[in-house]
Amino acid sequence: MFAQTISTSQTTAECPECAGSVNFSGKTMKGEIVTCPDCGAELEVTAVNPIALELAPKEEEDWGE
Template sequence: MTTVMCPSCESDVELTAAPRQNEIIECADCRSELEVLSVDPVLLALAPEAEEDWGE
């Protein structure tokens, strides 16, 4: 099990499985969606919001 800090609320996020790069996980405390930027070392960032492309 790996524990990393949530970039939003700074609480510990426990990863029970090996994370994959670009995977989206959720912080159990603040419910923020987090993106795995790196797996060695594990680095999380707030996931980008989905944007509408308006058919472009």
């Protein structure tokens, strides 16, 4: 139900903000946050195999460590 998969094949995906190319090292996990090298948008990996990217949610006041 809450399974998490690691993508090993795909190396690039398209940024939903600027259509730029985001590179992946081959060990990509669902839930990971990446930054688009072109526009700097923070993106969340919402699926792997194939990789799907969405704009990461805006930081809320009680976020932290």
